[in-house]
Amino acid sequence: MRFRKPETSSLEAAAVFNSVELADPQAMRAYQEAALRRQMAYLAKNSDFYRRRFAEAGLKFEDIRTVADLARVPFTTKQELRDSLAKVRPLGEHVAARLDDIVQIQASSGTTGSPSYVGLTERDAVAWQEMTARALFACGIRPGDLVLHTFSMGKGFVGGIPMFQAVQYLGAIDIPIGADGGADRLLVAARDLRPRCIIGTPNFLLYLAEIARTVTGVEATELGVERLIVGGEPGGGIPAIREALESRWNAKCCELLGGTDLGCTYWAESDSQAGMHMVAPDHILVELINPETGEPIDFVEGAKGELVYTALAREASPVVRFRSGDQVVVTSTSMADGRPGPTIRCVGRTDDMLIVRGVNLFPSSVQEVVAALAETNGVMRIVADFEGHSTQGNLKVLVERAQDRDPAEDDSLKQLVEARIRNTLAVKAEVRVVRTDFFAKPGVQKVSLTLRAMPDLAEA
The missing domain is CATH 3.40.50.12780 (ANL, N-terminal domain)
Structure with a gap:
């Protein structure tokens, strides 16, 4: 090579x-x-x-x-x-x-x-x-x-x-x-x-x-x-x-x-x-589309959509109009x-999106709310213990309390996180506060913000 x-x-x-x-x-x-x-x-x-x-x-x-x-x-x-x-x-x-x-x-x-x-x-x-x-x-x-x-x-x-x-x-x-x-x-x-x-x-x-x-x-x-x-x-x-x-x-x-x-x-x-x-841009042609309709969206500031790619000079595994699943917002033009050209931020993947009582929600949006609270250590997981990606129930969220925070204050932290999620993301959440370091530390595997079953909370 x-x-x-x-x-x-x-x-x-x-x-x-x-x-x-x-x-x-x-x-x-x-x-x-x-x-x-x-x-x-x-x-x-x-x-x-x-x-x-x-x-x-x-x-x-x-x-x-x-x-x-x-x-x-x-x-x-x-x-x-x-x-x-x-x-x-x-x-x-x-x-x-x-x-x-x-x-x-x-x-x-x-x-x-x-x-x-x-x-x-x-x-x-x-x-x-x-x-x-x-x-x-x-x-x-x-x-x-x-x-x-x-x-x-x-x-x-x-x-x-x-x-x-x-x-x-x-x-x-x-x-x-x-x-x-x-x-x-x-x-x-x-x-x-x-x-x-x-x-x-x-x-x-x-x-x-x-x-x-x-x-x-x-x-x-x-x-x-x-x-x-x-x-x-x-x-x-x-x-x-x-x-x-x-x-x-x-x-x-x-x-x-x-x-x-x-x-x-x-x-x-x-x-x-x-x-x-x-x-x-000389190797990849990029489009922005409405993920629900497939209709094109212009790259203008504030626009949101899914990225679609066409390889322009690929030999072995070329793709044409490939739906990446990456949902982005255009931050500047x-x-x-x-x-x-535009600049973007990725807000989540189509495969990760949940629909909670009709509201589209990316786990990264919940992470952003939790990470902004000094009362937590920024670590959270959503428990999506339902079939598929849609639920009529409340959003279940586990949040690690901040290091050295008194567990006696968990109830007030629970209420704070629930209020921030409701006011920021327009969904009702059921929050459970767990101890610092309850979840495994990141390493070789990418961090998944969504769990498909409720973990054992006996030592939470």
Whole structure:
């Protein structure tokens, strides 16, 4: 595998990793449409899956020449890709490259079902490294930086090897211990090696800060970390959690977003911290839709919708109009740090959304309410002990009390949290306060904010 080792001097003062991130929107749209036509021709030649899908829709590949034409193409869903993978092993009917041209197989975390496996040709792998390097650069990593890797390095997760490769491609130095290596080993490495940057999930980095003094003899603020780059789960965009991360590490926190079906990461937050930019418009065409109707939504400030993606130069596992399930809000449309285009925050995934007495609710919204209360330690779980995603009952929420808070005050805390949830989210909640550290500390697995059964509360 080839790695890009750029001249450090050429990127020290650069605003972006690749000048394409600053491209004029009209010029980029022309490039995207030319790339779209090339991708359609590639699919016509190589993809059984999309040949069948287009035929069923009465479409010809040569009909799709512009972004407007793309709206005629049916969406591709996660379940359709799962069905494709089950139908044709190992990489599904939608694989569009020969197996002997594939150099990697990556997998999603599988948090909403069986993992999704995607193939990468050498060209695809280099594209992933390029996109992710742009994202990491936007978040503040520079060539020569030491980067402590706290995402899981195992299970084929894209936060592992692909992220490691992207750090090297950028020209930085990865310390690939990973969450799998354990919290103690990571903190000792932070003490001994003094990395400038740490990459990982927000909840795990909060946990590392919590135990830093016990493991290393000093607080996390004294370890010299300047940048926290987080992703993989909700939290990085929640103000209270971000503030906790920045204060406990004395470091700036920026957020990433991606997905296995398109790449490792391709949305990233810059120093403005105004939301995440799409840093790979030459590789991915993105749409915003109403998740209920499928109708397009303009990227205007305040708009909310689901992200839909079309790969523009993918060989092994290309997707067209793929419904990501990521529900976002557009935070800005003005240029930030020179990058044109909108910025976004992810508010949750379609698969995670609950409907409580007719009100759509993302678990991350409840987490945001709880994290803002100093009377808690910010840790909560929703108990969705009902069939499907909809209930006519009250929302059941378990909340850990703050460290050293008197359990005798649990009733007042329960009432406070219930009132905040009701006033902020317009749902009635039944809150149970549990002891600090009732829930397992974060580690290799992403934190799931929803439980499907009530845990044993005998020692809560």
